[in-house]
Each structure stands twice: as structure tokens, then as C-alpha cells.
Amino acid sequence: MTEVAAPAQATTTHRRLILTGLILGVTAAGTSGYVVAGVLPAIASDLGVSVAAAGQLATAWALTVAFAGPVITALTLRRSPKSLLLAMTALFCIGTLGTALAPTYGIMLVCRVVAAASQCTFFAVALVVAVSLFPAEQAGRAIGAVSSGLAFATVIGVPVGTFAGREIGWRATFLVLLGLGVATLVVIAAGTPPEPASPQAPLDRQIGSLLGKELISCFGLTLTAYCGVFATFTYLGSLLESHQRGPDTVVLVLAVFGLGGLVGSHTAGRRTDAHPKQTLLIALGLLCLSAALLQPALTSVTATSVLVFAFGAAAFATVPVLQGRVLALAVDAPNLAVATNVGVFNLADGTGAALGGVVVATLGLNAAPWASAVVAGIGLAAAAALLPADRRRACGDCAVEVS
Known part of the structure; x- marks a missing residue:
């Protein structure tokens, strides 16, 4: 250990x-x-x-x-x-x-x-x-x-x-x-x-531990979840401008996304120790739902703000669960495993933006949220299938001994 x-x-x-x-x-x-x-x-x-x-x-x-x-x-x-x-x-x-x-x-x-x-x-x-x-x-x-x-x-x-x-x-x-x-x-x-x-632990042993099926599944869930986020977030300003929203409104809505993120991170952080799988499924479900409803809501600044708040909350709520899961599994390589998951997050940034770009180029700007909803739905199904059922103190191992 x-x-x-x-x-x-x-x-x-x-x-x-x-x-x-x-x-x-x-x-x-x-x-x-x-x-x-x-x-x-x-x-x-x-x-x-x-x-x-x-x-x-x-x-x-x-x-x-x-x-x-x-x-x-x-x-x-x-x-x-x-x-x-x-x-x-x-x-x-x-x-x-x-x-x-x-x-x-x-x-x-x-x-x-x-x-x-x-x-x-x-x-x-x-x-x-x-x-x-x-x-x-x-x-x-x-x-x-x-x-x-x-x-x-x-x-x-x-x-x-x-x-x-x-x-x-x-x-x-x-x-x-x-x-x-x-x-x-x-x-x-x-x-x-x-x-x-x-x-x-020796470096080769640490690298080897990253190749375990459960850790690979966590990295995959991070990639999927944040591809879903960035497929829309990258083009959110353009979506708002396409509905005649000015720069001040764009900045305001982006701030609302961040406020949702603060609430989501705080709430999920308190829930994930006892209910990690349930917390992640709720987050991914909310991500999917808010993305699916976003495009029809763009005609109203209020409705858009509510959904972007929910979208931000769902996006950041996944972080404590997935990073906690990575720490719990990374018995021999806590720093390296978390760093790899952070790397995957940034890879998802680029991949999600690229996916959104393809969708926007082929189907139009309004289709970006639908792409996010589909990807988040895939992540939801994968999380339901791959993560073990919740048990008391499921993340409780990842403290002094991160295992």
C-alpha cells in the first residue's frame, strides 16, 4: 500500500x-x-x-x-x-x-x-x-x-x-x-x-496498476462525461449569440454555469462517500436532461440560465465521484492515477470540442446540445453497468491509505 x-x-x-x-x-x-x-x-x-x-x-x-x-x-x-x-x-x-x-x-x-x-x-x-x-x-x-x-x-x-x-x-x-x-x-x-x-512503489508497478480494468473504466467514464460537457460548453457563447444575446449576457450565463458547478461540486462531495454510484448516476442523468432541453430553451434567458446552472452542477458533480473512485482503486499509484485522470479530463476537453465542431458543421449550431445529451446518455448507461453497487463508506478507504 x-x-x-x-x-x-x-x-x-x-x-x-x-x-x-x-x-x-x-x-x-x-x-x-x-x-x-x-x-x-x-x-x-x-x-x-x-x-x-x-x-x-x-x-x-x-x-x-x-x-x-x-x-x-x-x-x-x-x-x-x-x-x-x-x-x-x-x-x-x-x-x-x-x-x-x-x-x-x-x-x-x-x-x-x-x-x-x-x-x-x-x-x-x-x-x-x-x-x-x-x-x-x-x-x-x-x-x-x-x-x-x-x-x-x-x-x-x-x-x-x-x-x-x-x-x-x-x-x-x-x-x-x-x-x-x-x-x-x-x-x-x-x-x-x-x-x-x-x-x-516502483514506477513500473505504478504504471501497471493504471492498466487495471476498473481504473480504465473510470478513465473512460471521465472521458465520456466531459466529452458530453465540452461538446456544448465550447459553443455555448456562439449558441447564445445566435439567439441575439449580447456579450454581457454571454458572460452572465457562463458565470451561472460556474455557480452551478460550485453547487454540484459541494453537494456531490458530501454525498459521494456514502453513495458514489447513485451520485454519479444522478449527475449524468441531469447532464443528459439539461443538455436535451437546452436548445428549445434558448429563446428565454431565464430558462437558459436555469438549464445552464443544472448543466454546470451536473458537470462538476461527477468530479468528486470519479476522482474518489480513482483514488480508492489506485493502491500503488495515487498521484499518478489522479494525474492521469486529470489528463483524461483535458483530453475530453479537446475531444468534446472536436465532436461538437463536427456536429455543428454537419447539423448546425443548435445540434450541439443534442450531441452532449447523447454522449451523457452513453456515460449514464456505462456507469450503471460498470460501477459496483453502493455500500456504506464506499470511498472511505481513500484517506490516509489511499486504496
Whole structure:
């Protein structure tokens, strides 16, 4: 068994300080991944490239997290949690500063890759550290708390970054992100005690454990669920604009998606320890239903907002369940398994966007939510068939001994 060093089984205040640092880091990275879409025209104009070329900054980010992230995690397994969190945050800050100051498109692309290289490992270590702070029966709550940083990125980070980009210039967006990164460094340095690196299984054994059927099924569910999310989310702004909604409405609806994500992450985090399968089935069912109803509701801002809130809640509710399941199964490779699942999430980002693009090109913009509904329905059926029935404290094993 691979034991996870518990950085603080101390006071509630100390635990909150550590969680604050972890959530800040996830929020910064999540915002950096999402916010480029809001400032693409300005970047393209300033650097003298097409909007399509500027859009590859987002592609480079997602591909780096998906493929380089697990490799970096594997190469740093023997580092202590605190040193690894600080190193990854520093890497993010360096890449973000370079992005903000980049004089050319090529340099900016390289800096985006540098910043993205930190996300996967940071998120993986953050989840494992967070779980170690809580009693066994609250592992899902810990995962939900850290994962809420991604929802904060949507509800606060993206609107603020987009506003800064429009009012001050796109470089200001990345300077805001740099500020978040520096704040993360300070909080983690101050709040996380130095702990020795945990004993690690040999790397070949860790890699072998990732090939187990149950873990592969979890990775598949992550890919399916988030393909369903991004097939619509990628084109949500365009869908709204096609129904004569202005930029302010688009930003508002995206913030509503993030608010739903906060509720979904919090609720699922509290439910998943006792009822993981039920929680995931409800989340995927809601994802399927809200996507199916979205297109007819686009004529009303209120109805659209309600369904986008539900869509966001369902999307983020899957995270505590699937990451908790991965941790529970990854006896010998908790960091590497979680990093791989984060990589799969980012792969789903690109795959879902590509799927949505094919659907939009062949059937029209309004068909994107239907594609999400179909994919989410496939995920729902797969989860019902593949996951074991709920039992008391089904995720309770993934605390001090993540197994």
C-alpha cells in the first residue's frame, strides 16, 4: 500500500489554510485554461495572427496537460508534497509571466506550454494532500472542496479575466492570473508544513496498476462525461449569440454555469462517500436532461440560465465521484492515477470540442446540445453497468491509505 503523508492533522484553521492554498492554485490554473477564449480577438490582433491560430493557444494548453502532465508526475513521484506544490506553482507563475510579456506568438505559445505543464501534477498532489487532511469518511468532501477551484475559475476567474482583457488589454488578464499564482505560493509556503516524501512503489508497478480494468473504466467514464460537457460548453457563447444575446449576457450565463458547478461540486462531495454510484448516476442523468432541453430553451434567458446552472452542477458533480473512485482503486499509484485522470479530463476537453465542431458543421449550431445529451446518455448507461453497487463508506478507504 502507498501511504499518503498527512501534512496537517492539526487544527481546523490550519486545515482551512492549506485547503485555501490548494483551491487558489486550482482556480488559477482553471482560469488560465478557460480565459483565453474571451481574449482571442485581442491576442490575434496584437500579435498579428489569425483568430484560428490564436485559438491554438487553448489547444496547446489542453494537450500539454493531457499528455505531459502524467509524465511530469511520474518523474517527480519522490518529491515531498510541499516542495512539489511549490515547484509546480512557481512553474505556472513563470509561464504566466512569460505569456503576459510575450512579444511574439511563438514565444507566447511556448510560455503557455510551460504554464500548462504545472497543472496536472499540481491538481493530483492537491487532491491527495486534501484527502489526507480529512477523516476517511470525508474523502469525497475533500475532493469536492479542491475541485471547486475549477468552478470558481468559471464563475469568477473567467469573467474577471475577460473584463480585464477588454478594459485594460489582454496582457492584464495574465497579470491577474500571475497575481493568483503568487498568492498560491505564499499561502502554500506559509500553511503547508514540510513533510517527507511518501514511500513509493516502483514506477513500473505504478504504471501497471493504471492498466487495471476498473481504473480504465473510470478513465473512460471521465472521458465520456466531459466529452458530453465540452461538446456544448465550447459553443455555448456562439449558441447564445445566435439567439441575439449580447456579450454581457454571454458572460452572465457562463458565470451561472460556474455557480452551478460550485453547487454540484459541494453537494456531490458530501454525498459521494456514502453513495458514489447513485451520485454519479444522478449527475449524468441531469447532464443528459439539461443538455436535451437546452436548445428549445434558448429563446428565454431565464430558462437558459436555469438549464445552464443544472448543466454546470451536473458537470462538476461527477468530479468528486470519479476522482474518489480513482483514488480508492489506485493502491500503488495515487498521484499518478489522479494525474492521469486529470489528463483524461483535458483530453475530453479537446475531444468534446472536436465532436461538437463536427456536429455543428454537419447539423448546425443548435445540434450541439443534442450531441452532449447523447454522449451523457452513453456515460449514464456505462456507469450503471460498470460501477459496483453502493455500500456504506464506499470511498472511505481513500484517506490516509489511499486504496
